[in-house]
Amino acid sequence: MNLITKLLFLGLSFTPAATFFTWDGAVAWSLLNGITLSFDLTPLSAFFMLLLAIGAPLIAVPMLREKSDESAYALYALLLLGMQLLLLAGDFIGFFIGWEMMTWSSYLLLLRSPRTDLEGAQSYILFNLVSAFLLLAGMLFLYSITDDFRIQAVDGLLTADKLVLFVLFGLAFLIKVGALPLHLWVPRSYDQAPDLFSAFLSALMSKMGIYGLMILPLLFPDGFNEISGQIFNGPVAGYVLAWIGIITATIATFKAISQEDMKRLLAYSSIAQVGYIVTALGVGSSLAIGGALFQALVHTLVKLLLFITIAGIILQTGHRRFIDLGQLISRMPISFFGVLIGIIGLAGMPPLPGFAAKYLMYVGLIEAHWLLLLAAMILASTASFVYCYKLIYGPFLGHANSPEAKTATEAPWQYLIPQIILMGMLVALGIFPGWAIDVLIDPVLIGLNMTPIGTPAWNVLATSYGGYDGVAVMGVFATVFVLITVLFLLVRGNMHRAASPYDLSFCGEVPTADTPLHYGAGMGRELRRVPLIGWILRHTTTGFYAGLTRQTQAAAGMIGTLYGSNPQTWLLLAVLIFAVTLTIQSVTGA
Amino acid sequence: MTLHFTPVWFIAVPLLLAFLAPLWVRWRLLMPVLFSAQVALFALALSWIPAVRIAPILETIVIAPPLGIHLHLDAIALLLVALFSFAGAIITAFIWLDNGAAHLRERPAFILILLLIAGSNGMVLTGDIFNLYVFIEIVGVSAYALAAIRRDKTALEAGLKYLIVGSVAAIFILFAIVLLYLQTGQLNIAALAQAFSNMPAQMQLLIGLLMLIGLGIKAELFPFNFWVPDIYRGSDPEITALYSGVLVKAFLFVLFHLTFILLADPTVARNWLMALGAITMIVAELVALRQNDLRRMLAYSSLGQVGLITLALAFASEATTAGALFHMINHTFIKVLLFLLAALMLRQYASLKLTDVHGLSRTMPLAAGLFVLGALAVLGLPPLSGFISKLWILKGFSDVQTFWPVALILTAALIEAGYYFRWIRAFYAAPTDAASMAKMEGEKVLNYAPLLVIAGVLIVLGVAPFLLEDWLQQAAQALLGREALLNAVLGVQP
Amino acid sequence: MAHYIIDAFAMIGMSYIMGFLFYGFYRQFNARVQRRWGPSVFQNFFDNMKFLFKTETIIHGPMFFFGPMIIFAGAVTTVLFVPYLKDSNWLQGFSHSGNLILIIYLLVVGPLGNALAVGSSGNPFGVMGVTRGLTRLMGLEVPFLLGLALVMVQHETASVHAIMAAQTDFAHWNLMTNPIAFIVMILPFMASQHASPFDVVGAPVEVYAGPRVEFSGRLLGVLMTQNMMMTVAKLVLIADLFLGGATTIWALIAKTFALFLLTAAVSTSFPRLRTEQTVDFFWKIPLGLGVIGVIATVWFPWS
C-alpha cells in the first residue's frame, strides 16, 4: 500500500514532463457565458513548463524517503496541477485559477512543517493573496476596457489606463518574485517550509512570477515609449523595472551575507538571483531576455541542487545554523560537491552556466548602455561571493561544531540521485551554453517576436559583443588542473597530512575542542563596518508591516466594541438610527 | 390518479408533517421523516424546473389576486426553495447520523425545524404582504425556540435575546405593512407595487425606512446586526447553520424582492443599500480579525458575506444579481459546512477558542481538511464555486466600469483571509496539549457524509458552474423583472 | 595543435619570468625608496624555488591540496585567454575563444579556489583573511568593471582583440580617447594586484591572519608562482585595453612595466587602508568618477 502510494506520487510528479512532451493542440473549457478557459502551450510557457518538468520529479524523489503522507502528496499534485494550468492558460481566468491553486496548495504544504510560525504562515498567504488580488483587479480592469479575458496584445489604450494596468500587474508579479520591499514573506517561508518544499518554492514557484512578468510585454508590445521617449535608451517602464530588480538583488545579497541560517541565506539569495532576472527583463532586448531565461534556467537548477543538498544536511545532522555545523566535507563528500557546483553556478563563475547567464545579462546591459545598472549588478554578483563562500564554509569546511556534525553520515540515496543529476546538468550546460541557446531559448525569443540570439556551435555562446567557447574554457582549465596536480605530486619532497585537525598555526597557542575555531556565524559580520552595507543592514521592512498589522488589529478591536451583548443597546441603536434618518430625510426632503 | 403538484406543497408538506409529529414519535420515524421530507421537497423543486423555465407558476389559494392570496413560483423562488430544502436535508442528515446532540432529535426540534423550513418557503413564495408577515412570524418563533432548545444557560440567554430583537424587528415590519395597507387598501404585493409610487414621498420614505430596519435586523445588515454573534455563539451550531444558511437568505430575498418590486426605479435605493452592504462587509470582516472563538468568527464571516451579497444585489445589474444569487447558494453551502464542522469539533473540544484547537488536524484530519475547503470557498479561491460567484459579481461590476466595489470586495476578501488562515494555521500547528489529544476518539466517516456531499457540490460547481448558469440568470431576471411580475400577477392592467 | 601547445608554454613561461622580474624590481624599488640596498632582482625567483624545494609540506585534507591547484589552473587559464600580442599568431593562447568578461571572471576563479582550501584548513585566521579578501573584491570589482564596461561601450564589443585592433596609434589609445575609464579602473586594478595600500588582506610579513596562514612548503610555492603569473596577465590585459596592445614582446614589456611602475609608485607612497576603508574608498572615489564617466559618455553623447 505504502509503496503503491509512493509510486503513484512519483508518477504524478512526472505530469509536467508528460504535459510538456505530449501536449498538442489547444483545449477550451467553457466556464460561464462569456468566460471560456483556453489552454495551450506557447513557446514561452513551454520553457517554464520544462523547468517544472525538470524540478518536480527531482524534488519528489527525496520526498519518497519519508513515510508516505497522502495529504502532502495530494497537495503536491494539486500544486503541480495549478502550475500547469497557470502555464497553459491562454486567458487570465485560467491563469488566475492556476495562480490561486498554486498559492493555497503551497500554503498548506508550508503548514506541514513544524517550524512554521504564525508570522511566517500569515505573511506567506497574505502577501500572495495581495498579489493574486492585484492580478485579479488588473485583469478585471483590462476586461472592462477590452471586454475580453484573453492574454493578447492590447493596443490603443490610454496612457493612464496602461499605467494602472502596468502597476497592478507589475506589483502582483513583483510580490511573487519577492522584489523589495515586498519580499517579507520570502525569507520567512523559504526558511520555515519543509526542507524539500523550500526547493520547490525557490526554484519553481518564484519562476511563475517571472513568467507573469514576461507576459507583460505580450500585453503591451509598445511598452511606454510614448512617456519616456528615448531618454533612458529604452522604455521608462523597463528602466524602472530594471532598477527595482537590481536594488532588490543588491540589498538581498547583503542581507544574505548577514544570515546565520542556511535556508534563510538561500532565501535571500533567491531574492537576489531573481532580482537579476527582473533587471534583465527590464532591459527587454533579445540578448537580455535570453539572459533572463538562461538565468531562470540556471537558477532553477542551482536552487534545486542547493536546497536538496541542504535538506540532506539538515536531515543528517538536525542542524541548520552555520555555527552548529562544520567539517562535513569528509563525511558528506557528494553533498559537498553538490554545494560546490551549486555555489559556482550561483556566483556565476565560468565554466558553469551561471556565467553564461551573467554574460548575456551583462552584454544586454552594456548594449543598452545602462552602465549604472551594470555597476549595481556587478556589485550584487561580487558580493554574492561572500555568501556563497559562507554557504560552503559553514557546513563543510572548518571544524565540526556540534556532536551531530561530528558523527553525520552521507545523505541517503534518494537525496543523492537528484543532486548528481543536477550536477551533471549544470556541468553539461556549462560546457555547451550554445545548446541551451539554440534549443531552449531561441524558440522562446522567436515566439516573443524577437531576434534569436543564435549560436554557431553548441559549445559556443556568441553575441554581437563577442562570445566564448565553453569547451575551450573547461578544457584548458581541466588540462592545466590535471597537469599541475600530476607535476606537483611528481616533485620530490615529503607531503603529509596533519595528524590532528588542531594542528593549526595559532599564534603558538594550542587550540582544543573547546576553542571556537569555526568562523561560520561571524563571517560577513564585519561587513557592517562598510557604511553603505551597515546602513542597509540596519533597516528592515519588518517594522512597517508589523505596524500595519498592529493598526489593523487596533481598528478591528475598536469597531468590535460596537458588538456588545446587551439587547437594549441593539434596539436603542436601531430605533435611534430610524429616528435620526427619518428626521434628516424629512427635513432635507421636504 | 395523478397527484396534482402545486407550490402549496412546499409549505403544506412540512406543516402537515409537523402536525403529525406524535405519529412519527410513536413509530420512531422522526428523523427519517424529517430527512425524507426535505429530500422530497428538493426533488419536488427540481421537478418544477422545466415548467418554471417556461413561465412562472401562479397558485391562487382562494380567489384571484389582487384580492386573494396567491403563491408565486418563479425561477428565483424555485431556486431558493430548492436551496432551503437542500440545506435542510443536509443539516437533518447530519443531525440524524451524528451521535451527539440528542435534544435535536426529539419532537420539539423536529417540529420547529419543519416550521422554519415551511416559513422560509412561504416567505419566498408568497405574493401577499400580510401573508409574508405571517410567515416571518412563523419563522421567527420557530427560530427563537430553536435557539433556546438546548435549555442550558447560554442557549436560553440566546433564545431570549433573539426573541427580543426579532420581535422588535417584526414590529417594524408590521408597522410598515399597516401603513401600506392604510395608504392603499391593498395587501397583494403586485398591487401594492402599482400603488406605491402614488403615495406621498414622505410616506414612501417612512415605509421604506421601517421595512429597511425591520428586515435589516432580520437580514443582518450593519447597524442592525449587533445581535448576531451572541445568538450564533449561544445556540447549537446545527441550528446556527440553519440561520446562516436558510433564514438570512430568505430575509435577504424578501428585502430585495420588496425593494425591486415596490420601487419603480430601484436606483433610488441602490446607493443606500450598496453602502449598507459595503459597510456591513468591511466592518464584519474587520471585527472578525480579532475573534478568538470559532463560532463567533464564523458569525462575523457570515455577516461579511451577507454584506457582499447585499452590495452585489443592490447594484441591480443582471450580472451582479446572478453572481450574488450564486454567491448566496455558495454561502449557504459553505456556512452549513463550516457550522456543522464546528458542531463536530465541539464534540471533541470543550471550547473552540483559537488557543484550544491547536493541532486539531492530528485528531480530526477530515474536519480540518473540510474546514480548509470551506475557507477557501468562502474566500473565493479557485477552483471552488465561491470563486466563480465572486468572479461573476466582480465581472458584473467591471462590465459597467464601477471599480470601488471591486476594490472593497477584494480588500474584504484579504481581511477575511487574514483570519481564516489564522485558524487554518492553528489547526495544523503543533498541539498545545498533547496529553488530551491522545485520548480523543477518531472520526467516524458516517458523520461526515453530509459534509462530503457539500464539499463535492462546491467542487463540482467550481469546475462546472455552467450547470447552474441558465437557472441563475433566469432567477436574476425574475428578481429584477418588475414589469414581467406585475403582468404575470395582475394580468394586462389598464 | 603543436602550435597551441608551444604557444601556451611560451605564454606561461613569459608570464612567469616577467612576473618574478617585475616583483624583484618592485622589491628593489621599494628598498631604494626606503634608502636601503634591497635584495637581488631575482630574489622572488629564489624565494619561489626555495618553497618549491621544501622537503616538507603539511596539508589539511584533500580540498586543502586541491585549492592551490585550482588557483594555479585558474591563473594559467587566465594567462592563456589574454592575448599578449597584437596582430601576431604567437602568444595568443586561446584568447579567440574568450572575451573580456570571461577574463574578468577568470581572474576571480583563483581566489575562490584558494578560499576553499583556506576554509578546509580549519584555521579561523585564514578564513578571516578570505572574508577580508572577498570584501575587498566586492569593493574593487564595481569600479574596475565599470571602467572596463565604459571601454566596451565605447567599442561596442567585449572582444579584447577588437578593442586592441581599434587602437591604431598613440592618439587612439583608450588612455587618450577614454581617460575617465582609465582613471576609474586603475586604482581598483592596483588593489586587484594585492598592491599596497590595499593589501591588508594578506600582507605577507606583518599580518598573521591572512588567507595563507596555513600554507607551507610547495603549496606556498605554487601560490606564489600563480600570483606572479596572474599579475602579468592583468598587466597585459590593461595594456591591451588602454595602451593599444603591443606588437612586439619588447613593446609589451615596456607597456606592462610602465603600468607596473605606476602601481609600485602608488604602493610605496601610501599607508595601508583597513578593509572597510578600502571598500568605502572604492565606492566613493573611483565609483563616483565612474558615474561621472557614465553620465559624460552615455547620457550625453557629445563626448
Next chain:
Amino acid sequence: MYHNEHCEGFQCEQQQLEAALAQSGNELGALDRLMAWFRQRSLFVLAYGTGCGAIEMRPLMTSRFDAERFGIIGAATPRQADVLVISGYLAIKTLKRVIRSYEQMQAPKYVIGLGSCTINGGMYWDSYNTIKQLDHYIPVDMYVNGCMPRPEALIEGFVALQQRIAAGTPSGFERYRANIDWYKANQRRVLGDNMPPDYTYDWYHAGGVA
C-alpha cells in the same frame, strides 16, 4: 675592512660576506647544490620576539642594516618560516610556544639563538623560570652571543648560517628528529604535564624518525 677602494663603510661588508656565500658544499650533487643555494638565498624569519633581544631584530630588518639584501625577510606564520630566532632569554611559559612554533615549521628549518641567555642563561642564570641552555630543548643551528649582540653580529650569524646551509651541513632539524626522545625528555623536565601536543611531530609516531 671598512677602507677599500671600490667600496666604503658597510657596503664592503656585503661584498665580503657575499663573496663567502659563493663557495658552497662540494660534496653535494648538482640538484642538491642548487636547492641548497636557493635555500640559503631565501630565509624567512618567523617574527616571534621571545625576549629582550627582539629589539635588535627591528634595526636588522629596516633601512639601517637591511637584512633583505641577503634574502632574509620576516614571515608571519611558522608555516612559511625557515628560521626561528630565539631572541634572548626564554621563560618556561614561552618555551612551550616556541616548541610548538618550531614543530609547526616545515623542514628544512633552522634556529638561531640570540644572546648569552640562550647559551647559558646569561644574567638569568639563577632564575627559577627561564631555561638556561636552549640547545637542550630545541636544536640550535647558530648562536650569536652578546648581551645584546649588535645587528652587525646578527648579520654575521645569518651569513654563517647561510654558509652552512649552502655547504649542506646537517642542520638542527635533523638532529631534532634523531634525538627526539632526548629533547622531549628535557622539555618534559621543565614543562611537566604542560607539554605541547604530540601531533606536531607526528613523523615520530609514524616511524619517520631519521
